[in-house]
Amino acid sequence: MTAAIDIHHLDKSFGRVTALDGLDLRVDAGTVHGFLGPNGAGKSTTIRILLGLLRADGGRARLLGGDPWADAVALHRRLAYVPGDVELWPNLTGGEAIDLFARLRGGTDPVRRDELCQRFDLDPSKKGRTYSKGNRQKVALIAALASDVELLLLDEPTAGLDPLMEAVFQECIREVKDAGRTVLLSSHILAQVEVLADQISIIRQGKIVESGSLTELRHLTRTSVEAVTDRPADGLANLAGVHGLRTDDGQVRFEVDGDQLAVVVRELGDLGVQGLTVRPPTLEQLLLRHYGDRLVRNGAEGVA
Amino acid sequence: MATTTLDRAAPAGTGTGTAVTGTGNLLRFMLRRDRIRLPAWTLGLPLLMTYFATALDTIAQTPEDLAGLTAFTSSPAGALFGGPGFGFDDLTIERFLAGQYGLYVLLGAGLMGLLTVVRHTRTEERTGRAELVRANVVGRHAQLTAALTLTAVMAALVALLIGAMMTSRGFDLGGSMVFGASVGAVALTFAGIAAVTVQLSEYPRAASGMAGAALGAAFVLRGLGDMAAVQGSGPSWLSWLSPIGWSQQTAAYVHDRWWPLALSLAFAAATATTGYVLSARRDFGAGLVPPRPGPPRAASWLAGPFAFAFRLHRASLIGWSVALLVAGVAYGSFTQPLLDGFENAPADLVEVMGGGSGDLLAGYLGMMGLTMALVVGVYAVLAVQSLRAEEAEGRTEPVLATSVSRTAWIGSHIAVVALGVPWLLLVAGVGMGVGAAASTGDAGLLGDLLVGHLAHTPAVWLVLAAAALLYAAAPRVLPVIWVVLGYGLIAGYFAPILELPESVLRLSPFEHVGEYPLEDVSVIAVVVLTVLAGALAQAAVAAFRRRDLAGGA
Numbered sequence: 001m002t003a004a005i006d007i008h009h010l011d012k013s014f015g016r017v018t019a020l021d022g023l024d025l026r027v028d029a030g031t032v033h034g035f036l037g038p039n040g041a042g043k044s045t046t047i048r049i050l051l052g053l054l055r056a057d058g059g060r061a062r063l064l065g066g067d068p069w070a071d072a073v074a075l076h077r078r079l080a081y082v083p084g085d086v087e088l089w090p091n092l093t094g095g096e097a098i099d100l101f102a103r104l105r106g107g108t109d110p111v112r113r114d115e116l117c118q119r120f121d122l123d124p125s126k127k128g129r130t131y132s133k134g135n136r137q138k139v140a141l142i143a144a145l146a147s148d149v150e151l152l153l154l155d156e157p158t159a160g161l162d163p164l165m166e167a168v169f170q171e172c173i174r175e176v177k178d179a180g181r182t183v184l185l186s187s188h189i190l191a192q193v194e195v196l197a198d199q200i201s202i203i204r205q206g207k208i209v210e211s212g213s214l215t216e217l218r219h220l221t222r223t224s225v226e227a228v229t230d231r232p233a234d235g236l237a238n239l240a241g242v243h244g245l246r247t248d249d250g251q252v253r254f255e256v257d258g259d260q261l262a263v264v265v266r267e268l269g270d271l272g273v274q275g276l277t278v279r280p281p282t283l284e285q286l287l288l289r290h291y292g293d294r295l296v297r298n299g300a301e302g303v304a
Numbered sequence: 305m306a307t308t309t310l311d312r313a314a315p316a317g318t319g320t321g322t323a324v325t326g327t328g329n330l331l332r333f334m335l336r337r338d339r340i341r342l343p344a345w346t347l348g349l350p351l352l353m354t355y356f357a358t359a360l361d362t363i364a365q366t367p368e369d370l371a372g373l374t375a376f377t378s379s380p381a382g383a384l385f386g387g388p389g390f391g392f393d394d395l396t397i398e399r400f401l402a403g404q405y406g407l408y409v410l411l412g413a414g415l416m417g418l419l420t421v422v423r424h425t426r427t428e429e430r431t432g433r434a435e436l437v438r439a440n441v442v443g444r445h446a447q448l449t450a451a452l453t454l455t456a457v458m459a460a461l462v463a464l465l466i467g468a469m470m471t472s473r474g475f476d477l478g479g480s481m482v483f484g485a486s487v488g489a490v491a492l493t494f495a496g497i498a499a500v501t502v503q504l505s506e507y508p509r510a511a512s513g514m515a516g517a518a519l520g521a522a523f524v525l526r527g528l529g530d531m532a533a534v535q536g537s538g539p540s541w542l543s544w545l546s547p548i549g550w551s552q553q554t555a556a557y558v559h560d561r562w563w564p565l566a567l568s569l570a571f572a573a574a575t576a577t578t579g580y581v582l583s584a585r586r587d588f589g590a591g592l593v594p595p596r597p598g599p600p601r602a603a604s605w606l607a608g609p610f611a612f613a614f615r616l617h618r619a620s621l622i623g624w625s626v627a628l629l630v631a632g633v634a635y636g637s638f639t640q641p642l643l644d645g646f647e648n649a650p651a652d653l654v655e656v657m658g659g660g661s662g663d664l665l666a667g668y669l670g671m672m673g674l675t676m677a678l679v680v681g682v683y684a685v686l687a688v689q690s691l692r693a694e695e696a697e698g699r700t701e702p703v704l705a706t707s708v709s710r711t712a713w714i715g716s717h718i719a720v721v722a723l724g725v726p727w728l729l730l731v732a733g734v735g736m737g738v739g740a741a742a743s744t745g746d747a748g749l750l751g752d753l754l755v756g757h758l759a760h761t762p763a764v765w766l767v768l769a770a771a772a773l774l775y776a777a778a779p780r781v782l783p784v785i786w787v788v789l790g791y792g793l794i795a796g797y798f799a800p801i802l803e804l805p806e807s808v809l810r811l812s813p814f815e816h817v818g819e820y821p822l823e824d825v826s827v828i829a830v831v832v833l834t835v836l837a838g839a840l841a842q843a844a845v846a847a848f849r850r851r852d853l854a855g856g857a
Contacts, residue, residue: 048701048853051701051704051705052704053701053704053705053852053853054852054853055852072704072709072710073707073708073709074707076705076706076707076708077707079705080705081702081705083698083701083702085698086698086702087697087698087699088699089616089699090507091616091619092598092615093597093598093599093600095598095599095600095601095602096598096599096601096602096603096606097602098602099601099602099606100602100606100607100612101702101703101706103602103606103607103608104607104608104609104612104703104706104707104708105706105707106706106707123597123600124600124601125597125598125599125600126595126597126598127595127596127597127598129506129507129595130595140702153705
C-alpha cells in the first residue's frame with residue numbers, strides 16, 4: 001500500500017516550546033487514520049506542517065508523494081482541509097465562502113454541494129458573522145466534502161456539531177472512504193475515531209506513542225469483565241493478567257489484559273457462567289494509560 | 305471574582321432592583337479590567353501636551369521666534385490643522401499651545417471617549433460576556449451607565465491633569481483649567497455619540513467606525529469654520545456645529561469662556577439619553593439594524609485570489625471613496641472664500657502660504673493634494689493591518705490550504721490596495737476639483753487638482769510597500785509604519801515652523817514629488833519612488849513566502 005502521508009522524525013519548536021519532538025506518522029492511501037491526542041500534543045502543528053503553513057525544523061515529511069513546503073500549491077489541489085476552529089469572513093455568506101473555497105481549490109461538484117447543504121441543514125444565505133460555531137464548522141466541512149480530492153485533512157472537524165450532525169458527518173466520511181479517498185482525522189473525541197478509523201496513532205507531547213489498528217491497540221489494554229457464576233470465582237484472581245477482582249452478590253468484576261482474555265474466558269466456562277458482560281477497552285482507557293497514570297507505568301511507552 | 309462582587313450587589317431587603325442595579329460593581333469591575341488602559345489614556349494625553357510644550361520651548365526661545373510662528377498659524381492652513389487662533393495677534397506660548405497643538409489632544413480625548421464606551425458595551429455583548437453579567441443581579445441599563453460613568457471619570461482625570469500640568473508650567477490657572485475642561489468635554493461628547501452608535505449595529509467595529517466617522521466630521525466641520533474665521537469671511541458658524549469646535553471656542557488663555565462647554569455637556573446628555581432610549585427598543589445582543597441574508601451562491605466573478613482580495617477590500621474602498629469625495633468637495637468649495645479673505649492680508653502672510661510667487665491659490669491647492677495623499681496613506685496602512693488581522697484571526701490559513709500560493713495571496717492584496725491608492729486620490733481630486741471649480745468659476749482648476757492629487761501616488765505606494773514588508777517580515781512591528789505618516793504630516797505642515805534642514809525634510813516620502821500646482825511634478829521622483837516601492841513589495845512577497853503562518857486557533 002502506498003503512503004498518503006509519510007513523516008519521519010519531524011521536529012518543530014516555537015521559541016523554547018517544543019511542539020513536535022521526532023514525530024513519525026504513516027497514513028496509508030485509502031484509509032481513515034485517527035490522529036488522537038490531548039490538546040497541545042502537536043496535532044494541529046503536524047497538520048499545519050503538512051499544509052506548508054509551518055516549516056519543520058528537522059525531519060522529513062512527504063504528502064501524496066510531494067514535499068509539503070516546496071510543492072504546497074500543487075499538493076493543495078489534491079487535498080481539502082477543515083480546521084478545528086473555522087473563522088469566516090464577516091461580510092461573506094456561508095454559500096459564498098463554500099463556493100470560494102471550492103474555486104480556489106480548483107473546482108467542485110455543485111450538485112454535491114447543494115446536497116451537502118441539505119444534509120447538514122445549513123442556510124447558505126446567512127452572513128459569516130451571524131453563524132454559530134457549529135454552523136461555521138459546517139461551512140468548512142461542506143466545502144471540503146464537496147470537492148473531488150484524494151486526501152482530507154480534518155483537524156477536530158466536528159467541534160461544535162450536535163449529535164445529529166455528528167451522525168451525518170460519520171456517514172459522509174464512510175462515503176469518502178468507500179470512494180477510496182484518504183482521511184486524516186485528528187480528534188480528541190474518542191467515540192468518533194473509534195467508529196471511523198481503520199488505523200489510529202496517538203500523539204503525546206510531540207511524539208507518536210502508539211500506532212496501529214484498533215484491534216492491535218486493544219491488546220495493549222485491559223478488557224472489563226462482569227460475570228455471574230455458579231461456583232465462586234475468587235480463584236480467578238490468581239490467573240496471570242487479571243486485575244482488580246471484586247465479588248459481590250455472586251457477581252464478579254475484574255479487568256483482564258487483552259492477551260490473557262482467552263484463558264480467562266475458558267476458566268469462567270468451567271465455573272458455570274450464567275451471565276457475562278465483556279466490554280472492549282475504549283479509547284478513553286487507551287489514552288488514560290498514556291496520560292493518566294504516567295507515574296505507575298514507565299516501561300510500556302516504547303510500543304510505537 | 306465577578307460573581308462574588310455581583311452577589312454583594314443584590315439590594316439587601318428590598319427584593320427588587322432598578323434598571324441600574326449593579327452599576328457600582330460593574331464600574332469597579334471595569335476599573336479592574338482597565339487597570340492598564342485607564343492610566344495609559346489619562347496620563348498619555350497630558351504627557352502628549354507636555355511633549356508639545358517642551359518642544360515649543362525649544363523651538364521658540366525668543367519673542368521673535370514666537371512672532372515668526374504667527375505667520376503660519378494665522379493662515380487658513382494653520383487654522384485647518386490647528387484652530388481658530390484666538391489671541392494669536394498677541395501670541396504667547398500657552399495661547400499657541402492651546403490654539404494650535406490643543407486640537408490633537410482634543411482628537412485623542414474624543415477617541416478615548418468613544419473607544420472606552422464601545423469596549424465596555426457592544427464588545428462585551430458581542431463576545432457573550434455581557435450575557436453572563438446580565439444573568440446576575442444587574443439592571444438593564446447598568447452596563448451602559450457604568451461605561452459612561454467610567455468615561456466621565458477618565459474625562460475628569462484628563463481635565464484635571466492637563467489643567468494641573470499647564471498651571472505647573474507657570475501658565476494662568478484659570479486658562480489652564482478652561483483648557484483642561486475643554487479636553488475632557490470632547491471625551492464626554494464622543495462617549496455620548498458612541499452610546500448611540502453601539503445600539504445601532506451588532507458589531508463593535510461598526511459601532512466604533514460610526515463614532516469615528518462622527519469624530520472625523522467634527523474635525524472637518526470645525527476646520528472649515530476656523531478657516532473662515534481666520535480670514536474673516538465665509539461660513540465661520542460651521543465651527544459651532546462641531547463638538548471639537550465648542551471646546552476650541554472656550555479660547556483658553558484669551559477669553560477663558562466656560563459657557564461653550566455647556567453645549568458639550570448638553571450634547572453629551574442628549575446623546576446618552578438617546579442611547580438609553582434606543583437600547584430599550586432592541587433585543588439583547590441585537591442591533592437596531594437587523595442583519596440581512598445575502599446571496600446563497602458566490603457571484604461568478606468571485607474566483608481566484610485577486611477577485612477574492614478585491615471582494616474583501618471592497619466595502620472599505622467604497623467607504624473611503626464616499627468620505628474623500630465629500631471632504632474634497634467641502635474643502636474645494638472653500639477656495640473662493642479663502643481668496644477673498646486674503647485680498648487684504650499682509651504680504652508676509654501670503655508669502656508663507658503661497659511661496660515667492662505669492663500664488664495663494666496654488667499654495668492652498670497643493671497643500672490639499674498633500675493632505676489627501678496623507679489620508680490615502682492612512683487607508684493603505686489600515687488595509688495592510690487588516691491583512692494581519694485576517695491572518696491572526698485564522699482566515700488566511702484555510703485559503704492558503706487551497707491551491708492559492710503565498711505569492712498569489714499577498715500579491716493580490718498588495719495589488720488591490722495599490723490600485724485603490726490612485727483611485728482614492730482620483731476621487732479626492734475630483735471632489736476638490738469640482739468644489740474649487742464651482743466656487744471660483746474656473747473649470748481649469750479641476751485638471752490642476754487631478755494632477756496634483758494623482759502625482760502623490762508613488763509616495764503612497766512606497767508607504768504601502770514598506771507596510772507590506774513589515775507585515776511580511778515582522779508582523780508585530782507593523783505599527784511602526786505610522787511613524788512614516790506622522791513624519792510626513794510634520795514635514796508637510798510644520799516645516800516652516802520647525803525650520804527643518806532640507807536633508808531631514810526629504811526623509812519623508814511625500815517631500816519629493818512636489819505639491820502641484822504650487823511646484824512642478826518631479827518626474828524623476830515619481831520614477832524613483834515607484835521603483836523603490838516595487839522593490840519593497842517584491843521583498844515583502846519573498847519574506848512572506850519564508851515565514852511560518854500565525855495560527856488562528
